[in-house]
Amino acid sequence: MATKSAKAIALSELNPRQLAQEVLETIEREDAYSHIALDAALERSGLDARDRGLATELVYGTLTWQRSLDKVLGDFVRRGIDGLDLPVLVALRVAVYQLLFLNRIPAHAAVDEAVEITKAGPSRAAAGLVNGVLRSIVRKRGQAKQANQSKQVRWWSDKGRERKPARYLGERYSLPNWMTNRMLQYWGLERAEKLAEAFDTRPPLYLRLLADDVELPEGVEPVEGVPGALRAASMSDAVRAGIADGKWGVQDLGSQLIGLYAGAEPDLAVLDGCAGLGGKTLHLARLVGPTGGVVAVDPADTKIDMLCTAADSAGMRERLTTQVASLQDFAQETDETFDLVLIDAPCSGLGVIRRHPETRWRRSESDIFALTKLQAELLDVAATLVRPGGTLTYSVCTFTTEEGPKQVERFLERHGDFERTGAPESGPGAEVDWKKYVDGDAQLTLDPLEHDTDAFFAARLRRKS
Numbered sequence: 001m002a003t004k005s006a007k008a009i010a011l012s013e014l015n016p017r018q019l020a021q022e023v024l025e026t027i028e029r030e031d032a033y034s035h036i037a038l039d040a041a042l043e044r045s046g047l048d049a050r051d052r053g054l055a056t057e058l059v060y061g062t063l064t065w066q067r068s069l070d071k072v073l074g075d076f077v078r079r080g081i082d083g084l085d086l087p088v089l090v091a092l093r094v095a096v097y098q099l100l101f102l103n104r105i106p107a108h109a110a111v112d113e114a115v116e117i118t119k120a121g122p123s124r125a126a127a128g129l130v131n132g133v134l135r136s137i138v139r140k141r142g143q144a145k146q147a148n149q150s151k152q153v154r155w156w157s158d159k160g161r162e163r164k165p166a167r168y169l170g171e172r173y174s175l176p177n178w179m180t181n182r183m184l185q186y187w188g189l190e191r192a193e194k195l196a197e198a199f200d201t202r203p204p205l206y207l208r209l210l211a212d213d214v215e216l217p218e219g220v221e222p223v224e225g226v227p228g229a230l231r232a233a234s235m236s237d238a239v240r241a242g243i244a245d246g247k248w249g250v251q252d253l254g255s256q257l258i259g260l261y262a263g264a265e266p267d268l269a270v271l272d273g274c275a276g277l278g279g280k281t282l283h284l285a286r287l288v289g290p291t292g293g294v295v296a297v298d299p300a301d302t303k304i305d306m307l308c309t310a311a312d313s314a315g316m317r318e319r320l321t322t323q324v325a326s327l328q329d330f331a332q333e334t335d336e337t338f339d340l341v342l343i344d345a346p347c348s349g350l351g352v353i354r355r356h357p358e359t360r361w362r363r364s365e366s367d368i369f370a371l372t373k374l375q376a377e378l379l380d381v382a383a384t385l386v387r388p389g390g391t392l393t394y395s396v397c398t399f400t401t402e403e404g405p406k407q408v409e410r411f412l413e414r415h416g417d418f419e420r421t422g423a424p425e426s427g428p429g430a431e432v433d434w435k436k437y438v439d440g441d442a443q444l445t446l447d448p449l450e451h452d453t454d455a456f457f458a459a460r461l462r463r464k465s
């Protein structure tokens with residue numbers, strides 16, 4: 001039976017592969033964020049937990065391994081992949097991802113569905129090509145299996161490891177070479193390779209408690225030494241129900257640690273200067289309690305709208321004041337100073353590529369220069385908004401030194417009235433076992449290998465009294 005065009009049928013009728021196809025095309029065509037496009041599609045889909053899991057795996061896996069998948073396809077598509085229509089390229093990538101990375105999926109299911117999806121789409125004439133290419137890959141894989149080669153279809157060469165390590169890491173772990181070059185500079189080959197591998201895995205599912213006295217379902221455990229943090233084995237129906245009931249929300253452990261590291265505690269007046277969707281804002285609002293307050297500023301009105309909605313359902317609205325403005329404009333207009341200012345700055349986002357795999361293919365090295373300038377400007381403005389004796393926490397979800405430790409060094413050179421102060425010694429943040437998470441300068445440096453978190457950097461600075 002021919003599959004109907006994904007466009008012609010309601011999202012609620014799509015199977016997991018059709019949904020993944022739809023989402024991946026949207027991400028590519030509209031420069032959309034993977035998590036937003038996928039969540040929106042899943043929300044409107046009629047898929048059960050298992051099929052949602054498969055669709056999620058296909059979207060994130062295909063985006064993560066895009067360089068490797070394209071390399072393999074390039075070896076099998078005679079005229080190269082550059083001239084392929086987007087729906088054809090996406091169908092091929094998704095199928096090859098299943099063939100090479102998902103052992104439990106039978107080859108015929110991956111191939112047949114890619115052919116059907118292509119037949120039902122706008123480039124139906126390419127269905128034969130899709131069929132031929134995928135069957136050749138399956139054949140090659142089968143021959144290699146018979147010859148007992150451990151890796152059947154390869155997209156890298158081990159010989160390059162010593163000779164051209166940046167290229168080797170990029171090809172093997174599906175990362176851009178400029179990024180692997182930096183990883184080698186920072187960590188050397190051994191550790192860079194381990195981190196490259198870690199960046200290709202699916203991240204653990206962490207939750208943050210939003211209510212007191214809740215009973216944890218099976219498969220959800222508290223994270224030792226981090227108040228309010230939970231780790232879930234999977235996005236089970238019970239976890240989803242807890243989210244809907246406002247018992248907990250999804251937030252990476254690294255993000256939660258930043259909220260705690262910033263040192264929010266009852267009564268404080270807090271400014272979240274780059275609030276975004278408010279992941280950290282709402283954590284800070286919870287920590288300051290009903291007697292404290294958080295001002296959340298961000299120039300993106302849609303983000304502030306979403307933050308307000310989330311604050312309403314978390315019961316935090318009364319502690320929160322929002323303003324759609326750049327921090328620079330906000331600072332011009334206010335006379336207020338704050339006990340605690342958080343600058344969770346716009347950054348290259350290389351530390352969260354497990355969650356946002358499209359970042360690998362969208363960022364370029366030149367972005368880092370512009371971002372570093374903006375971060376320095378935001379820090380200079382933020383410094384004027386901290387009361388004497390108050391603190392400024394600067395955080396980024398990346399591992400480049402310019403955006404992290406060097407940015408802070410330069411800030412301290414420009415602002416003799418600030419000093420590093422490290423993790424908080426009172427309030428909920430003092431309950432964390434910080435030894436595990438901070439470096440020699442008491443700065444927070446997190447990564448997926450050591451901490452099972454995304455890669456984050458944060459520094460806490462005190463304005464001298």
Ligand SMILES: C[S@@+](CC[C@H](N)C(=O)[O-])C[C@H]1O[C@@H](n2cnc3c(N)ncnc32)[C@H](O)[C@@H]1O
Pocket residue numbers: 255273274275276277278279280281297298299300303325326327328344345346347378
């Ligand atoms: C890393 S994101 C913040 C994420 C957010 N804190 C969270 O935890 O969900 C950086 C934010 O900075 C905002 N931004 C960009 N330029 C800004 C500026 N000049 N002033 C204030 N915020 C800015 C962006 O809109 C973006 O939402």
